[in-house]
Amino acid sequence: MSNPATTPLTHIVDDDEAIRDALSWLFRTRNVAARAWASAEDFLAAWQPDWQGCIVLDIRMREMSGLECFDALLERGNTLPVIFLTGHGDVPMAVGALKKGAFDFLEKPVDDNALVDVVIRALATNARHQANQETQATVATRLAQLTPREHEVMQLVLAGKFNKVIADELNISMRTVEVHRSRVFEKMGVRSAVELAQLLSPRD
């Protein structure tokens, strides 16, 4: 049994066993690791925030619908790309799902190649997102290690101020500024203010 936290899986969520089997088979023939779920409830009960991969989610299911499942996932902070499949979609439903962040919205019957293409793109998107999350987590961990004073000095360093100016503003000696500055660089794993600025540059 693959571990969804480290091996990206395409999760097929559909109450129709024939569809689940067909999609499982399709993905297997395309070397896409997949796992099938017979209901949205089953999937949600198992879902973990650190899973990697993507979700192929049928809209119309017996108990909980795909859209309800999607809303629940969003509430839990899901970041897996969600591809909706539906036999009877309408425009507001599709538009609403996409604007809530759904990755795609496809109508059945769906072309095998088209679906696999979408899944592969979704997996790539998830991989990029994961890499970005890890970087941000590392930065956040390092920032959390700074003492309040170090953090304060760091902001002024990032504002491009001289040590002498920082010392004046904080009413401390230049030597103290140097100590804090040096410790900031050490804790943030950088060697210069340029590297620090680049590490902490705002990203959309």
Add this chain to the structure above:
Amino acid sequence: MSNPATTPLTHIVDDDEAIRDALSWLFRTRNVAARAWASAEDFLAAWQPDWQGCIVLDIRMREMSGLECFDALLERGNTLPVIFLTGHGDVPMAVGALKKGAFDFLEKPVDDNALVDVVIRALATNARHQANQETQATVATRLAQLTPREHEVMQLVLAGKFNKVIADELNISMRTVEVHRSRVFEKMGVRSAVELAQLLSPRD
């Protein structure tokens, strides 16, 4: 006549005069500056890349359809947010438009308040995009003023390297590095490598 390059306008493109009039009136009552066009061709003939505002675009029109107009706008590098209106949309059409970057996709009859809300959000999005474009244009202009050698030195400065190391790598004197470095800061309008790094930090 307002100048669309500087005054944000909501462009109503619909071959149905009654709709145009109704929407013009609606926007006027909500203090949203608008301009109506009887055909996609008319709008496209007038369109300029520096216009500000947004576009409310009907899909089904006599000659050129809204979707064709949208494709033409994309080819021309349009950045105005596009809100589609349709009386008979289907899911693939809606999904396709949104994935090509349409701002929204609404079905007629559309609720006045809902439409105005969407338009106001689109206008805000356009304003943010415009501000970002201006910043990027300023940076690009400044970068274009650098000599090739200055640009080369700048890259090494941004890599956090000492002047001495840069001099070694480029086989020039340290004084020359200092000269280039100083001129880079001057032309880029910054006072330190930190500011330069922040000005040029990658953005998605």
Add this chain to the structure above:
DNA sequence: TTCCACACTGCGGTTATCCACAATTGAGGG
């Protein structure tokens, strides 16, 4: 030929940054 832009360099002097070594004080926890 002259002028200009670009690239380059040396000298001397100043300011900024960095840090080893050493030390003190205060707060909090075991």
Add this chain to the structure above:
DNA sequence: CCCTCAATTGTGGATAACCGCAGTGTGGAA
């Protein structure tokens, strides 16, 4: 009481960055 951590500071010495002043050489355009 002892220990750890955070904040602070001084001394002395070294390296890095900055720049005025002065100058040279090359290539291209007028």
